[in-house]
Amino acid sequence: MKTKLKFLVKQSLGKKIKTKWFKIANILVLICLIAIANIDRIVTFFGGDFEEKQEIILIDHTNSYDFFSSYFLSMSNSLGEMKNYEIQKSTENIEKLKEGLKEEDRVIITLDFDSENYLKSQVITYNPIDTITYQLLSTTINQLKSNIVIQTSNMSPEEINALTSPVEIEKITTNEEVENAESQDIISVGVILVIIMPFFFLITMLTQMIGAEINDEKSTRGMEIIISNVSPKVHFLSKIIASTIFVVVQGLLLVVYAILAFAIRMLLNGVTQTSGMEISGMIGDLWQTILQSGVLHLLGQGLPLILILFLASFLLYAILAGVLASMTTSVEDYQQLQTPLMIILLIGYYVAIMASTFEGSLFIKILSFIPMISFLVAPVIFILGQTTLMELFISTIFSVLFCFILFHYGLRIYKVGILNYSSSKLWKKIMKSVKKA
């Protein structure tokens, strides 16, 4: 029987992997991941209005052009503003410049001394100015006014330096596990992207594949030949094992594709030095945040349990999908039955997303122990520091135990359902199978 089980697993796995659609789907996924990782370059490559510079015309009667332009541009850079600015000094007549505003998307700034307030200014545009540009201009003009005041106040250079130098602010967070809210936000976004999304995608794939395969064998009556040669237990096991192996392989492939996409991004960064340095800096910052947050330490502690929890959950969904598929005779019937399964998965998905918002929620903690949901919730709240390693261990044990129980009772239903071709109503069939079990 072991040989037959091995063969059935190989056959089932081959049916999924040795198809042109598997290859095409994986190539598309790889292309999409590379595209997502390099989306800014792709957008830039095709060009567009975003390349145009915002022109700022400065009519300066205070001789402050150098200060204005350097302060404005450094402010813009420090805020990470994506817009490019070009500041030009002009001596043209203001009325003439105003006439050209409609055609050219410009901002005209006038700077004039004022006897009472030291400095007066106008910001002239055809359309309302965007908030960020206005804030930058406002800050720069106010800073310019401070400069003018300082210069005319006969202060000593030391006094000026002390006045203009930035205040040293020390950031202190008393929560030792998560140093600050900012890093927690980054972690929660990362965890959702790395854990929840791919696993949600993989489980959906798993349940659909098992249903389609079992229904294919049932609807062609090939099931009768198969079951006359191998026991329903061996057949059931082969479907569960093959599907779980498939999603694990697909998951690993996704990791490889992500690394590839990232490597391509780095490679392209090497070609364009400036942005490469920017990205390297960003990654460095991100890495620093992750290191400071203690996530890696937590991950190191919990990884074996998390992996077991994932595997147990894959098996759980595979068992349940197999049982449901055995009771149906067509893919349409199976899709109806699959809906509650998908709803359970969705609950886990949303609860995991909400975990970082509703920190310390008892409800979320309870859900983290419930099999079929726990694999999405428990790792997230563990990494966010909202639960302990022991609690993660309990969640894993629950899932593993539930896996055995579900297989035990599921197999009974599977044995009855797999050769059931009755055309009576779907739910009636389920109840009949459960009763017979």
Next chain:
Amino acid sequence: MLTLEHVTKYYDQLKAVDDLSFEVKKGEIFGLLGVNGAGKTTTFRMIIGLLAKDNGTILLDGKPIDYNVTDKIGFLTEERSLLTKLTVKEQVIYYGVLKGMDEKNILNRLDYWLKRFHIEEYKNRKIKELSKGNQQKIQFITAIINDPELLILDEPFTGLDPINVEQFMEVIKELKEKNTIIIFSSHRMEHVELFCEKLVILVHGKSVLSGSLKEIKKSYQKKNIHIQADVDISKLKEIEGVIDVEKTAEDYIVKIKDQESISNVFNYIKKCQNVTEFRVEDPTLNEIFLEKVGVLYED
């Protein structure tokens, strides 16, 4: 030897098979007859182990049929049981390995059978691309690929033209020569008559007639007399012991109630002109079936 003793099967309140007993020896071909819903397929499924019986015993060579012996059994289902997305080669390997065979052996036998059925070119074609008849051939090959000791054929000739039916028959006869136990059902009574040495007629799951075909026919009193002569049908019908007279394109078929009535008909024919044929035949199986079941067998 395949032995069924007092086998009973219920579907809820419905008795699908009722106290069925028969045995089939090695090298025998056994027919299971009955109208739709008589319990033929249920019986096959119980033999192969797909359905659990509620009562009785089913033994192959004195042992219960379980997964230890199913490798020795070939089973052809009434409906197509092929996985249509697979190629012929993949399909036969799939079912062959499940019969405990190794791939090399399967491929050797597959090549032989494909050649035998003149469909070598379909080896790498997908099942769904084949015609119904060719799909049936592949299904038949999957049933016999393991050279079974027990071969169960549920409506094996469905979808086949007469030439292919002839091919199947040849193979089945060869398997019989190899001492295979063959049990089959067919809608075509002429196939049953050609093949079966023994049979059971099922009505609502219960055996109403069983035994060897020869004995059944012999024990059946009614006979048919084929006559070619210038006869008066009304006079023929008046003869004592004549049940009915049918006129076919070639001759007259006189149905008589027993052996003794033959001489009555013969005495009349002697007086007729242009007598070229007077032939006494056993009744057809279909007539016996009609007598026992109340309806014609086919459809």
